Amino acid sequence: METLALSDILVLAAAGMFVLGYLIINQVILRIMLLIGTALYIWYYYVVAPTPLWPAIWASAATGSANIIGLGSLLLRKSRLAIPRRFxxxxxxxxxxxxxxxxxxMRLARRSKRPAGYQMTHQNVDVEILYYVISGTIRIEKFGNAFTMPEGSFVGEVSFLTGNPASASTFLAEDGDVLEWDVDALKRRAERDARFRLALDAVITLDLAQKVARAGAQDQDAMARIS
Structure with a gap:
């Protein structure tokens, strides 16, 4: 049996890394496998001929560098180091x-302290600012009725999603810490960045689901008191 030369082993190993990488869904592992494969190809191009194949080496090095940048971006996206200090x-x-x-x-957000009674939305008026109340109870007035909603909630999110005017007037029932986003700026960013749009939709949808769950629990409590 003919013995494989080092160059043969290198090119087979490099190809194997690429094949395994393309079979892996995890983006970080995929990029690491491709990076290893690229390094093996560079080694192969260095030893396969009497003189190194410099054009192929530089081309592979450029590909590897782009992969490293992409890998760094993926790791940063998952790291808490990406979180702005003030948030x-x-x-x-x-x-x-x-x-x-x-x-x-958060890059598009403005964080502010707002006093009790501060009005965030006006019933039947277009919403220009999307709010998230970090701390402070929210008072909601709708069709002559008033009720409260706890902190940790978006305000104006339904209008943001639908483009319709606000269905209720909302106020801070006490001094609060709030995040504010310009609706037009937020929509423009979402149109440019599909990943950002999906992330924004996910966090707003979760907030809506939590509100529905709270409303259901309140209805059950009311029925229990009546019975």
Missing amino acids: VDIYDHFDTLPPGDFRKL
């Missing part, structure tokens, strides 16, 4: 978002 204390409110997506969302 670290509220990341737990958005922990369904990877840190990188949270960073994108």
Whole structure:
């Protein structure tokens, strides 16, 4: 049996790394496998001929460098190091978002202290600012009725999603810490960045689901008191 030369082993190993990489769904592992394969190809191009195949080496090095940049971006997106310092204390409110997506969302946010009675939305008026109340009870007035909603909730999110005017007037029942986003700016960013749009839709959908669950629990409590 003919013995495989080092160059043969290198090119087979490099191809094997690429094949395995393309079979893996995890993007980080995939990129690591491709990076190993690229390094093996560079080694192969260095030893396969009497003189190194420099054009192929430089081309592979460029491909590997792009892969390293992409890998670094993926790792940063998953790392808490991506969280802006001034928003670290509220990341737990958005922990369904990877840190990188949270960073994108917070870049467009304005964090403010608002006094009790501050009005966030006006019934039947277009919503220009999307709010997230970090702390402070929310008072909602709708069709002559009033009720409260706890902190840790978006305000104006249904209008943001549908483009319709606000269905209720909302106020801070006490001094609160809030995040504010310009609706037009947020929509423009979502149109440009599909990943950002999906992340934003996911966090708003979760907020809506939690509100529905709270409303259901309140209805059950009311029925129990009546019975």
